[in-house]
Amino acid sequence: MKQKKLLVTFALGLCALTAAHAQDNEFDLGSQRSEVQLVNPVPGKKIDHQGLVINPTPRYVKLTGEGTVDISGGIKLEQPMPARKLFWDYWRDIDFLSRADKGFPMKIQLAKIPVIMDKGDQNSGTADGGYTLRITKKGITLQAFDDLGVFYGIQTLRQIMENPSVEGGKKLPCLEINDAPVFPYRGVVEGFYGTPWSHAVRLSLIDFYGKYKMNTYIYGPKDDPYHSSPNWRLPYPENEMKDIKELVAACKKNRVDFVWAIHPGKDIKWNEEDYQNLLHKLELMYQNGVQSFAIFFDDISGEGTNPNRQVELLNRLTKEFVKTKRDVAPLIICPTDYSKLWAKAGEDGPLSIYGKTLDPSVRVFWTGDVVCSDVTKSTLDWVDSRIKRPAFFWWNYAVTDYVRNLILQGPVYGLETSLTNNDMCGLVSNPMEHGEASKLSLYSVADYTWNPSVYNPIDSWERGLEVMMPRAKDAYRTFAIHSADTETGYRRDESWETETFRLTDYTLAKRDNLYKEFERVAKAPAEIEAGCTDELLIKELRPWLTEFAKLGERGKKAIELMDLYRSGDNLKFWSSYVKSRMSLEDKNAYEAHKSGTMKLQPFYDFAMEDLGDAFYEKLSGEKAFTLRGIGSYKSLKTTQAGLMLDGDSTTHYTSGVAQKAGDWMGVALPEPMSVREVHVLQGRNSKDDCDFYDHATLEYSVDGKTWQPMLADMKNRYDILWQGEPVQARYIRLRRLDSERTNWAAIRSFVVTPAGVASLEFANSKAEANDVLRAFDHQPVTSFKNTGEVSFEVPSGMTSYIFLLSLPEGGSVRVCQYDKRNKLKAEMTSSEPFFTIDVAKKVTRIALIGKAEVFEIIPKK
Template identity: 30%
Template sequence: MAKRKALKAVISACLVTGFLVPLNAPVTGNAKASGPSEIIVSPIPKSLEQTDKGFPLNPKVGLVTEKGTDPAAVAELKQLLQKAGVTSIVESDIKNPKLQEPVIIWLGEFSEQDELKTIRQQTGIENLEVTKKEGYIVASKHGTKNKKHIVISGHDEAGTFYGTQTFEQIIVDRKGTHWIPEVEIKDWPTMPIRGSIEGFYGAPWSHEDRLSQISFYGEHKMNSYIYAPKDDPYHREKWKVPYPEEKIQELAELVQTAQENHVIFTFAISPGNTITYSSKSDLDALIQKAEAMWDVGVRSFALYLDDIDPSLRSPEDRAMFGGDPNPPAAAQAYLLNRFNEEFIKKHKGAERLITVPTDYYQAGTTSYRERFAELVQSDIIVQWTGIGVVAPTITSQDADETHEIFKHDLLIWDNYPVNDFDRNRLFLAPLTGRDSDLTPEHGVIGLTANPMNEAEASKIPLFTVADYTWNPEAYDPADSLKRSLKEFSEVAYEPLKLFVEASYATSLNNNREPIAERVKPLIEQFWMAEEAKDNQAVSTAGKALLQEFSKMRQAVKELRDQVGNEKFLIEVAGYLNKLELYGQAGETAVDMVLARQSGDTAKAAPKRLELQQLRTAIDKTPQKLSIGVVPTFLERAINGKNLAEGKKAAASSSEVSWLTLDLAVDGNNNTRWASLYTDDQWISVDLGQVYAIDKVKLYWESAYGKQYKIQVSKDGSQWMDVYTELNSNGETDEIQFPAVEARYVKMQGIKRSSSWGYSLYEFSVYESQNK
């Protein structure tokens, strides 16, 4: 058979926002195959060509390196060879290579012409130059004298290390002897800086979490970790206080682990809440803190000025900067520049200083930004979240405009998948909404993702971040997520995928709910059949619903039984409990309605009691899942039809274009409407005809109405008060009142609970059962 190009991994940019597409991409890692097998590498390389040839990985191999070959790459290669069944490794130097073994591996940078000539003569591989920083070549081929050759060559130490990571993924796991397909891979990263920033509020990661994370970054070609946990007191609140010795030792171990994985460890300090910018003693305290980190191997530093009151508190600062066009910007620039001059530039080998300005997420310019840009030294890197604290999209146009304002290199601080702003949510969907050309040409030198407090769960979306930052031109979120889940737990892939779908909705993907998208049509068919009293149709629709609810319940058991990552299971235990309860409650609700439809009251009554108990357990479980149609389904099964669902709503305002009034009556209690930020705001619903109603339920978001009225009307013009609340505490308000005939129902705000507006997940209205 003639040679064929089985896979060419140079593909067009594809920022797919969905997950509900066929997930049939090849699996990353050691593939299992009996014939020629297409392989895939994560992150997707710039170029991968494979033929239908290959050779077995003999138990005896020769390893040819050069002086100074990256020790981490050598160690990594030896470990994976032993794992693949290699029992003998004969090592030699490129200057005097030993080539007796059946398989020869060439590992190094090999930049000298005589070295390249030797490799070309032995292997027949001509194109061995690697010109891009952190780039590498992995090539396997039958060479001269019946020898099989594998070349892993990097532009630099990091590239060589990444080449070994890629080589591990092309090894095909076969019975007996592992197989090496004939491939030629040429690869390099698009983004110079790729990684994560532990920058969330709440309980910081443990030391073990961080060690595991850094190893994960190395395995996925991420080269940056920024240490900036908001609730580490020595980072922010007590920034002047030296770390205790035991903490210093932990940080030293993190730095060492980062170096072994070619990850730059950045130590960040956030002094903005208490520092006197003009104070020499405060500058000395910063330098002393940084000096202690330098002594344990840190070479990258950041001074953060985000999430602070920019006002100048000290008389000294007001005296020194009060006359500036923008005093806060002048004070901050003075501090940054002094630290840059007095510490960074006086330490050979230090990376460029990184900062976050106080105005880090706004659209457009401000007087602060303009003065900050003018005064801060040009070599200092500015971090930026995109437009918005959690930016739904980050475009190259946004980057161009922001770069034009700051006039400094931009490093994206991507607040995804961070969940510190909603601690009872997990965000497990792939990274989406980021343009494929966020590159230095648009002022962007990289991206660091802010993960969740749950370190192990964060690895699922961080895998996709690694994919995107390495090769955004080829990034496909759905495919990347599939490979992430396969790597995380191949044996539990299906239940893990369902759990991810239940934790999928984010502002990045328009709050999509894959499970709800599947289940909602089934729910609608079920209730239509029930209203029509079509027993056969109800039974058919009920069976389909029972299958979906059974999958939820069974997925939890399978995950607990099959996922070997105990730390992950502990992190997500509450969410698994909720998913299991939803599955059980859904099954019970269907059984109850079917029994009620058939007139079997003896069965329906205990099912109703069981459902009420399950709903109580659900309400007591604070974790939230993105399957909002299930709670409203359970609500209807107990209390009857919500007359407002799907009806036409009106409102005094909407806070933003995506928090529209229809979302308060869509039958999904994870979507919401929000008003503008004044007390005199309202939302109403047109029920379509006059009903006798006696109950309204308000499912509040955290921005709830402290005081409000429920008003009703027959014509939408003349309103009558049926209930007044003067001291709500939010969450769910169930309001019962004497039955009244009405077509229109309104929540009229009197007083908000916060500086935000009024925000409702769902506005439900119920017909009186005592007509």
């Protein structure tokens, strides 16, 4: 057969593909993000509560030392309550207690009482939710000024009875609790983008709010069409209104304010018709039991952002709707300028206009310095001075609408504990679209918002794990501690008890400790499935648990590969190495439901990279050509940098923080070499993306200190290609020049082509030349799939070739050697993925025949 000879460039890097599609969202929230990529450690420590766990942590609790009282015979009402509220009305709330005519005495009293706190101060007993609970040898006494305080005292008693030390609710400790919340508003805003919660999950969550003394549920899912444009003017269909009425009833039962929010700003017209449309919609909701309302003007553009019009609307609604009804709570607004990042600071700014003209009863939302940020006094001082009232904090945690492939189960922190109701009127958490899995973070949100001064993030998280999954706490903890970080944006600490290592840092002690942790990871999902009694929760967790088990097995295998590599058994090592690689399907499945992103998966990725490079160097005596991400962003030191080096332009590396003067992104080559081409694709797409350097220069350096330009003063270039006379380089970078842009920065592809040409001759192969060259690119982690025959010239002086392959089950390949007259000089068949052939005399061409994934063909002189 006639051979086709093709001369191809030996490109050490991967070719760019077509550009990724443009962003679909009309309002690009990503353009306004500016979280700092700091991963602060979780504060606090686990505490021994000696068998008495109460959440939220009471302001004052004291065991009196009188021992315990036996209530196994039930309780008896000793004294009826005042006529305005009969004790019997609370039996539904005290369904965990049995009634008996000769039971243990109990009193519930509505009265004005002082609430003594832990620092010796006295808060008025008229404060909403304040109560005292005393358990003595003589009986149980619960005192509160209002119904809310009674309900909260009952929840505390319920939790006391659920403690293991209470012996199944039979013996209660003698104690005294004086308690009241610090912040008036404590709860949840269902305000995320993505799939709204199901009705069953919402009902489950409302019971959870009540049990842990949260009093606010704001219904405002972005993807509810009757909450937002274009259907905010229309009434809910009958079946959806029925569900809302059930939510309202559930909230009343749990003493939670159901706040219905409307989001009209995208298309509102500032005229009488739309005012009446809005008023009519609120009236319809009121007739169906809603008594609290919020108006959202977030994430919009155009006329709806006008603060003067917003104030006019809110003031008129307050006068004509809220105050007229008398039983409607003050309005809540989410302003367009809800973050310091883009809020206009001056006297003419929207927030200052609110402060001057907005009815003082209206509560104003605030997300902090950026969209997702810590709750600090400095950010509250900034906004409070403008809006002239304590802000209402909308905390964007544990929301994952910007990282929907993650499920956040880590501790709740970043909340300043010195804050009072003079700093903010309250806080609501915007959780994940996975409502049941959000309960773990909400448990701690309830703890913080009730009593911030003693909030202990680690201890609260540990207690929450026990509440969420008492029969599988240890397994759930293993999953949760490795499912905490966001990778980008609002970073959270993860895997803080786990130490990983690189191949060069291998020690037996490190190896054994990490292997044991991966064993726990691999076993945890099955233990959670067996021990979790919450079907709604396990349904949400299951996709992540499936991938978590695989991650555990991957980590174990990577450590076993390190052992094999160190043993020196090349065949056994390589055979196991190729079987331990993640397939494209594996990678896609993991990307869809990620965990262990900070340490566990990076350990596997780095281990496979290190082992491949080390094995190649061991066999060839040369360094593998592995590009390494470098730059001014911390995340370039992680495996995230690989997203610009993976040959797939539909994936991208992103800085995760706002670009600023002096920022740069680039690659380090394994050693100085002659480079003749560099191709960079900026941004998430090459059309209209905002995450790129709009003014930049492409530079190279040998020492990393002195830089020379390749392309200077580029403006608005997504696709950057440099070709020219070869230059000697070890480092290549794209550096930001003067610009007003503060978006993130992203790169889809960074390809470096050294000077040099390789000559390949191949026949009966469908593989493209660049694919075939992956077998000769000095990168053992790249490969091409041979389906027929591929042949290559043998330069003079070559004595042998090492083949690194992956074969199908039961498969084999033939290697044929030919002289210049195309006469067969030698032939062999191998069913092993690793083998060496000696070059026969006068051979000028070698052919590899058979189905195989070819990683590297290493020539030896």
